[in-house]
Amino acid sequence: MSTTQEEVLQIFRDSKALLTGHFVLRSGLHSGHFFQCAQVCQYMEKVTRLIELLKPKLAAYPCDTVLAPAMGGLVVGQEVARQLGVRFIFVEKENDKLVLRRNFTFRPGERVLVAEDVVTRGGRVQECLDILQAQGAQAVAVATLVDRSGGQTKFTVPFVSLLELTFPTYPADRLPPELAALPATKPGS
Numbered sequence: 001m002s003t004t005q006e007e008v009l010q011i012f013r014d015s016k017a018l019l020t021g022h023f024v025l026r027s028g029l030h031s032g033h034f035f036q037c038a039q040v041c042q043y044m045e046k047v048t049r050l051i052e053l054l055k056p057k058l059a060a061y062p063c064d065t066v067l068a069p070a071m072g073g074l075v076v077g078q079e080v081a082r083q084l085g086v087r088f089i090f091v092e093k094e095n096d097k098l099v100l101r102r103n104f105t106f107r108p109g110e111r112v113l114v115a116e117d118v119v120t121r122g123g124r125v126q127e128c129l130d131i132l133q134a135q136g137a138q139a140v141a142v143a144t145l146v147d148r149s150g151g152q153t154k155f156t157v158p159f160v161s162l163l164e165l166t167f168p169t170y171p172a173d174r175l176p177p178e179l180a181a182l183p184a185t186k187p188g189s
Helices: 003-014 044-058 073-083 123-134
Strands: 018-024 030-035 065-069 087-096 097-099 111-119 138-147 159-164
Touching: 003 018, 003 044, 030 138, 044 073, 044 138, 044 159, 065 073, 065 123, 073 087, 073 138, 073 159, 087 123, 097 123, 111 123, 123 138
Parallel strands: 065 087, 065 111, 111 138, 138 159
Antiparallel strands: 018 030, 087 097
16 A cells, blocks of 8 residues: 555544444445545545645646535535635535536536545436536546545546545345444445
8 A cells, every 4th residue: 555545544544534333325335334524524634635645646637617516525626626726616415416506507618527525336426427518518537535446436537536445335135244233324425
């Protein structure tokens, strides 16, 4: 593991953001591990450092705007935009679907980076990409702090992560006995 990856993991540990137990992920899958990025996002100096570490990986993808899904991606997206010196906007849930609200718009061809905290399967990121396409904007890349898929999640644009890990995930009807013995919680993003 690289020095950068060790530093990132230490930031998560110090923030008590790397949790163990029995968790139901947003994707509906179950896991014995969870990245609670909200714990890190309490400490702006930690968020600033994480994005400082991510920023060099974004140099190949110039953008005009950063778009993030609420809630999990808000703090991460805003800090990415701040460090890149570009506009930041977000999408939010309405009737269990992400939508562009608050009079946010995109110019035709506007270059947009999608930022998220943690990606497991990428459903919320894909919703963001679909919104950009419908709006006539150009998605340049997806950036995340943690890619939980271990590199398995793919998008139609480059996917950049600060940390790539994979923890086993399970459908609810195929839990290993040790996980099934623990009460399941939905900690949120």
